[in-house]
Amino acid sequence: MKEILEILEKDARTTPEEIAKMLKKNVSVIKKAIKKYEKEGVIVKYKTVLNTDILKDNVQKVKALIEVRVAPQRGHGFDHIAERIYRFPEVISCYLLSGSYDLLLVVEGRDIQEVSSFVSERLATIDNVNSTVTHFILKRYKADGDILKRIERNNRIAISF
Template structure:
């Protein structure tokens, strides 16, 4: 005899305060664009009660859906020079864990701000932040390239930032230089 699991149905009926996935997604989208947006503002935008939005945000935090609240800083405008580099890493996957063991080992370094498994010309890609080109070079040469399983690296340095976290940077007005033709 086959038993039927009524729990999901009962949970949805009994928990009538649970928001539908579309509203939840809209809350997440609004917070991802500006994490300082208040529950009251979001509620007004989505036609919900502020208490509903607040409880949904609390749930996102408790379940680890919202990982971090942060700010996008224009370090150049603050007069602080930060060197940003993107490092493509070729890796031999480890038996039974694939890329995860090496990726997690790399991601634990404080210089690594982002770490991804990617498709294409490399296996892992990381974003590194340091105070000088030499710091980046030493980090890659001494901490990344020496890891067992890393077979190669390719480093690209950020030259100019136009947009980050949905925020435009700098004076992006069209250039008014004259066209020079031969």
């Protein structure tokens, strides 16, 4: 049934009827499995992949990767401090890492000022946050497995043996 996830991850619009055909299963079985995955939280939600960079008249948002060094807390490890941070809506991703710093955040804002003030006023002032390093993202080439540039594909000849 895991193949359902593979299919939906590629194209969330695939209907249960179509999945049922692809996997030679009953539609009701597929629907039930999807419901179960949704309930368990394996399927978190269905979204659309956007590349807003090419939208005309688009007010570009600014994204930054932020390395954060924190002091873990007794009894909670990193989870507690991480939650304090990722609850901010400005934080769109948050990872705990091995290596020279602890948390890696992706933070989004209207402009550089907004991101900077989030870092200096909200993030850096949290107890247990020891230091931050901010890297502004200049260009996104590929995100979550999707190449954002429209790749000109060489068309196959329309018919062949």
